[in-house]
Amino acid sequence: MDLDTLLNKNQKEAATYLDSHLRIIAGAGSGKTRVVTYRIAHLIQDIGIDPRSILAITFTNKAANEMKERVNEIVGIHGSGTLICTIHSLCVRLLRQHINVLNYPSNFTIMDEEDQKALIKKLYTQLEIDAKVISIKSMINTISSYKTARVSPQRAIELAGQFSGELKKAKVYEAYENYKEDHFLLDFDDLLLKAVYILDNYPDILEKWQRKFQYIHVDEFQDVGEIEYHLVQLLSKYAIVCVVGDPDQTIYSFRGADVHFILDFDKDFKPNKTIILDQNYRSTGNILKVSNNLIRKNSQRLEKNLYTKQTGGEDVIHHVAKSEEEEANWIASKIEDIVSNQEGVNYRDIAILYRANYLSRTIEQVLIRKGIDYRIFGGLKFFNRKEVKDALSYLRLVCNQEDLAFERIINTPARGIGKKTLENIQLVALNYQISLYEALTLHSEEIRLSNKSKKEVRGFVEAIEKARQSKLPLHEMFEQLMIDVGYIDMLKNDLEDNRIDNIHELQRSIYDFQVSHEDAPTLENYLQDISLYTDNDSIDQGQYVSLMSIHMAKGLEFDYVFVLGLSEGIFPSFRSLADDGDEGLEEERRLAYVAFTRAKKQLFLTDSEGFSFVTDSPKVSSRFIDEVGNEGIVHSGSKPRFKTSDYIPKQTVSKEELIGDNKVDDWKVGDLVNHDVFGKGVVVKVNKTILDIAFELPVGLKSLMANHKALKKLTN
């Protein structure tokens, strides 16, 4: 292996420097991951280190597999003992060997989030807690924060004192931990915590694991949290540690990642050396110029500038379309152009990235229409998402008496209609040769239901009938229906999952349909139109465009990258803008930097005019577009519009029906409010057009647009 031809001078130094701990700080695409890969190969091939004593920790399984393959390519079979994995898989490995010291069997079961939800539901029934009062999702988060802060259930109960809400949560936490222990279950947090606990408390085991590793590497070190950091410290007694990262790419602060661990690495790991890489090998000069200009706007950062020898290259293109539909159309035709005009390029070299998952809907529809195969990484295709399927089933039921739709939603949200009752309804339907819905409405006396269930079913039928007779525009009928059948209430329990965003996005799709089918915007036509997308199971030809959220794209690279939805309030997200201080905004800017620097040959940034259902205001281009300046970028389509600093969302737009009559300057701290989704609350802060409102638990504190129609003031 001739490192001189494979790496530049600094990279080679980083790959071969073995005299002390090492920190590599470098910008995107400068070869950090490549250096770690060659460093491992060098250790095995040139130095003769036992591969089994080399550990490399990556952020995702995908990254681990890629690194493993690469090492094996270089050093062949000799590399096979190297441990290249995520931190969670490392902990699983440790626990399978040693968890017996905690009286767990080595074949313990790992719980995923669905298992956690199911367990908490079960405990709620036992402890008589209503999921509407403390949402399941917020309970999971509470438990996780207790655990990462190492607060035991007993301590949590003490801390809760007389606060009944807190006490209930602490009790669920206690029951949750007990249940897991009794059934030998571990959640994701336990994997890290129990592994660290064992190492902290069993010196023999610690010594054994410390002796295991001579060389430890951690990629994406800017995103480690406290426990991960401690684990690396514990394991490194006899090892040389090499960490690599880019502080400008910290994008997991919201989950406890802390950039100070890489910045202060030199204090804990002594002696040490820092190597800075500043040559970017991934991207063209223009992509880099735009990315550097953007990240420079962050105030809290180490100044470092990347350069590339690939000067120029294609301009970065920023395109403003007339509507989201046109934005997606523009992207799809660009993709077709690229694939047909550029020799050797195919769909796999192209990625479409977005800030939030709901944003994939429009582009997915266009890709399906054009017959361009795509895959979504780290998520489901829009029309396969549970809440979208549920909502469409409700609409199908409103449209006609479809049995499949009925079966899907009759007990979602729960109305006490279990398998037995459903069979009962099916029998009645069969008997009279009618649909399930008719059986329930026309022959309810033949169906055994509890009194509570009867009431729920009555509400359900009324909501469906109301929707059938509704004279409202379709998207409003839909909105009302989702509220009336209790679906929105049910999602309230999962606020952090952003599932409500997908419902809003579906509403948007109905709205768009009406605009483009003014002649016959009927529900029937909409459902027919949409069936093209819902039945889409394309045959896998191995050639597909990759779609994913920016968080998923960390560490990856593609020849052509599209970043869509660059509108103020979407990206940066309006939640981050409502934050005090600039921390939220700076993290969004780092996220944009991660997105832009995934591109090798050309970068396309898009946004559109029109009205945003998310911010409830006319859309303007993201400030990030403004911030990148004019070098290396050209604008196409409509002229970009930027928000001035005292911009107030205008209410006089064509879609007035979406905006309430609240005046934005009419609010003061202490105002009582009612919100259609969050319920009652009190204004605790007024920040121009944004209100911080404390809602009753479990909703808690939210930042909202003052003029949103869902918000009503209760006092003057």
Ligand SMILES: Nc1ncnc2c1ncn2[C@@H]1O[C@H](COP(=O)(O)OP(=O)(O)OP(=O)(O)O)[C@@H](O)[C@H]1O
């Ligand atoms: N010296 C080099 N010669 C040729 N190609 C290189 C060299 N250094 C890096 N590259 C290539 O540049 C691209 C970016 O490298 P790599 O993914 O290792 O960067 P990174 O710093 O880990 O980026 P990120 O911050 O996005 O994780 C890869 O395709 C890599 O193979």
Ligand SMILES: [Mg+2]
């Ligand atoms: Mg990398």
